Amino acid sequence: MPKRDDIRKILVIGSGPIIIGQAAEFDYSGSQACLSLKEEGYQVVLINSNPATIMTDREIADKVYLEPITLDFVKSVLYQEKPDAILPTLGGQTGLNMAKDLADSGVLAELNIELLGTKLLAIEQAEDRELFKELMEDLDEPVPESTIATTVAEAAAFAEEIGYPVVVRPAYTLGGTGGGFAHTPAELATITAHGLELSPVTQVLIEKSIAGYKEIEFEVMRDAADNALIVAGMENIDPVGVHTGDSIVVSPTQTLSDRDYQMMRDSALKIIRALKIEGGVNIQMALDPQSFQYYIIEVNPRVSRSSALASKATGYPIAKMAAKIAVGLHLNEIKNPVTQTTWAAFEPALDYVVTKIPRFAFDKFERADRTLGTQMKATGEVMAIGRTLEESLLKAVRSLEIDQKDLREGDYDGISTADLKAQLMPAKDDRLFVIAELLHRGVTIEEIHAITQMDLFFLDKILHIIEIEQAVKDQPENFAVVKAAKEYGFSDEWLGALTGKTDAEVRAWRKAEGLLPTFKMVDTVAGEFESKTPYYYGTYEDENESIVTDRPSVLVLGSGPIRIGQGVEFDYATVHAVRAIQAAGYEAIIQNSNPETVSTDFAISDKLYFEPLTLEDVLNVIDLEQPIGVVVQFGGQTAINLAADLEKNGVKVLGTTVTDLDRGEDRDEFAQVIDKLNLPKPQGETATTKEGALQAANEIGYPVLIRPSYVIGGRSMAIIDSDEDLETYMTQAVKVSNDHPVLIDDYLSGQEAEVDLISDGQDVLIPGVMEHIERSGIHSGDSFAVYPTQRMSDKVKAEIVDSAQKLAKELNVIGLMNIQYVIHDNQAYVIEVNPRASRTLPFLSKVTNIPMAQVATKVMLGQSLQDQGYQSGLVPEPETVHVKAPVFSFAKLAGLNSTVGPEMKSTGEVMGTAPDYDQALAKAMVGAGLPILHEGRVYFDLAEADLDEGLAFAQRFVTLGFDLVASPKNLDYLRDQGLPVAPAPADLEMAMAKEEIQIMVNTIDQADQALADESPVRAAAIENEVALFTAMDTINAYLTVLELPEETHFVQALGE
């Protein structure tokens, strides 16, 4: 059937801020889908509150509403735009839940708006556990024995009947939030109570545990003519028990015979047909390793993280196809965009192995609970492609950008083999490395299999890697052995360590022997048909398929996996850089390792290399492509960290030179720059020992801000106010050495501000100055940011603009730079500079309508700011106010101290825009998920030092009509000041579970902040969705919003 002409305008719902379980993959799928609908001639209206996304760029949709995704705001958009239909399947669980809320509210019926792709009934059948079970029973598809429980008692009775262990799954929650395995009645009671709280419909599913089964996923497509196909089958190396988002996953399936596979394929097709989905579905299944017995675990009637992975793994763009199918096109009427010669009605055939490894934040958050279960904890993921599983796995490991770059031994020295075995179950984030270590120690794969149930096939692949390692150790001069190791994915660096050479020497050796990587095409058809996709991966084989064109090219390095501190913002900048490179007439080549992103969509660049971002892997691409230069400013710390080594290898780094990058990043050199320019900067020292640190701190005077050098997102950063605390920090928080000193700065209290600038060496364009709501001491990424500034004096702003221009010139910046300031005693002090694209680039680009990454890229390519129509200085500020709010994922990271401080903890951001500050702030808070309450109970537990300031807040809550309760140490103080305040309930956690407390105001002594564990009370607040505030300025801002005379849901499209 041709596409529908009875609909003209379609609303697409985005997924909102990045949180664990719902990340950049929805920017990829959402922007693909919007463009795909526009391509078919529909008018596309988008709502998404997340400014750090490509999909909220003005050219992606006809109208972009950067507004909160709440029922009220989406309704406002519907009344304003009156679309004919909504496509709710691209915005993750947020989009789907919103579609259901809209339908339930009656607005869809009232405005006669149709749901495309997935109908309401299908959403309910897939999401509501009971309806899902009924459907599976009707289809004769097996599901584990289960029951729906709405009370703990019901859950316990059923578990007695079917026997432990059981799994608890709350209905309608993101990424399985609140679920878990229960082995005992006590565990069951705890998990069930929690799950019931989190479930908006107060339902949990109690089901038979199938932990240890093979976990298999299918990505399925169906069109309105009932044509259905499998895009990809995926198999988890971690068996059932670890959330698929936290599992190592390979594609295609490896250990299934054709009979196993086809049996499960039949079942997947039957399910998508029964749900009558027009688009894509993700189906998760479990297979008994000892029989043909399988179970359906879960069905997601929408595009998902897995569908993004499957799209990158196969080349088949699921979201793009799903959008076209949603408007009526059939699979055989859409061209396969990869081959461009065949139709989309086909099942991709792979001739390579794909491995996905999740990226966790536990390198930063060592005290958070690292146990993996049914609740997803990973912040991002990497994907690697190889011609063997070993190669694919090793490439994925080195794409992670963590301390372990391969599977060498020695990371667990000092831990006994028995202890290591005990770490295997329940699984933790580092299980792969523990297994490698155990194999090094001679533990058999059978023994590991007995503990973990991981398939022997996969364990043998890891063992094979260890055997190859041994072979190289045994014959370090035998090139044939080294060659075999390269073919199985070993890095030059690891081979260097094994052969007593540097990685450069290994590289030179293999080049001399003629051993160079070949690049093969991802073509969806295993070579059967000629294909035009410019999508490549590296391996060591006979034929290289990546043909270098005559056009001069530029290589852009991406930012790798998403982690806290290096998020989707950098992918945004990468994609813009590519556009600018293309506009300037060059071929744009991207190298990146993250399957969730827009930048790794092969349609974005002229050529995509899906490869790790290590020096070796980048040089391999450069050796072949010979680009005129490499862009490192947009790939976060990942790319910047490669700049010096690339230059040493004779590669031209475009923009700011490596020497000047160093002058910005190296502390001593930067201090000299500051001195030379005579700019105010907090006094700072560097220390390489505990004693040195103590001495430095005393010279500067407490409080001091301390952190390790060269870090992302303020890892292990702390504010310290005594020798005692400093000693604790030095022994517990950091490993200090000559190579890795700690930096100690005078901690100046005051408002923070930052600028992003673009310099061409002559002119310095400052698109905007942003001020933070929270004072210094809270990481800029975790602060609310406001543009244009509301509180800053003209004097300070002038100082900032002046110093920013001076710094840009002194550091010879060509391209972007971000500068952070603290305003202390009405003077702007420079805290740090980042000579690269910053986290705020997308936000500022959107609110100023200056495509900063594109302007900067053109500057790097030699086009001056003036040529581009820009001039020096601060761009005139608008009347409209924009507030950026941080969004946290504490609910997914049990054990993580949820107070904000110098170490970044947020995973995403939203933006609120309004004609005045208060309203913009209100929108940002609503978008970030903070409830706008008019009554309820507020629990006060402020640090001693904050009490005087907190009194006013308490008073304001009372004036607004809230009840106050306080911790023992706050109670007397507040009472003495005459406030009506009651003692907090003895069992605060239970009070929160019973919804007796709505707001929690809790600050802790700053010196404790870095080292303190999470308090059970805060954990309870997070679990029970109590609005939690841990910074004084945020509380103040929240009160400002509560004090607004009325709530409005005014919406406005970008640029209107």
Add this chain to the structure above:
Amino acid sequence: MQGYLVLKNGSIYAGERFGADKDLLTEVVFSTGMTGYQETMTDPSYFGQTMVFTYPLIGNYGINLEDYEGAGMKPAVDAIIVKDLARRPANFRSVMTLADFASQQDLPGLSGIDTRKLAKEIRDHGSMPAVIVSELDQAKIDQLFAQDYPSLLLARAKKEENIETFAGTPGGPKIALLDFGLKGSIVKALQKRGATVTVFPGNTPVAAIEASNPDGVLLSNGPGDPTQYAYATPTILELQSKYPIMGICLGHQLFAIANGAKTYKMKFGYRGFNHAVTDVDHSRKYFTSQNHGYAVDRDSLIGTNLEVTHEEINAQTVEGVRLKDKEAFSVQFHPDASPGPHDAEYIFDNFIEKLTTKKGA
């Protein structure tokens, strides 16, 4: 031990030998299926061919006692070529590794080959003769290429020609199956639907088939060039005048030829599971298991009594035909799958329904 695949056009692929280490002349084809190597190796249609698996990891789930498609465990292929041979298979049905199977069954194998490059070469230059050798001894290679391949195949093709019956459910239809290189899954698919199947050698006289009093006739798949089976034409014509008839793969080509169509050799054939086929009656798309190097020429259908029922969605290759006035049809793909998707199983349902209706009438 080193081994080499030398193509007729001179290309050389070096790898590691496994299984039998004999040298031989063969024809190289490739399959894009990512599972089903056991079925593929034992599928009689591949007789005389060396199979290149484009999926690089082969042997992952070992060899089991059930998924054979030919007579017993005997491989039908000449040899197999893979990128990475699994060391440690894992599947509950596995009884041995693929390497052990190859040794046991005297099947030569080569691993460590850039199978993507090889598949692309076959795609661009067509399926071609090749030799597998342990040494690059040009004289030996020339000698192997000098052999007459068709007669070699005939010599290797000696098989027992028995009439064998597979019981279905009592009262189910009786099907006479003409075996030109039968794949076991076809018998299983018919049995599953209650039919009793009697398998006759392809060259059985009509009278002998009639004596079994069948309700319908099925023409099996088989290897090679359909024009080499001229003897089948009169048999097919006579049988279709008396019984409902269905053809699969080679059986489809023989049915078409018998009714006046022509076949041609495809450049590199369709071998894999992901070819979508349109059923023109209800325009739905089905993913089919395919394995053919020849196809029915669409133009040659003009003037015959045949019409197209199925076509491949990209090249519109003829994938199924039927007689306009008889219960007689055939499909190029394998509705019996094994390996591959089960989407086209309905073809058997339709056939059985025709037989049952006829029987009831």
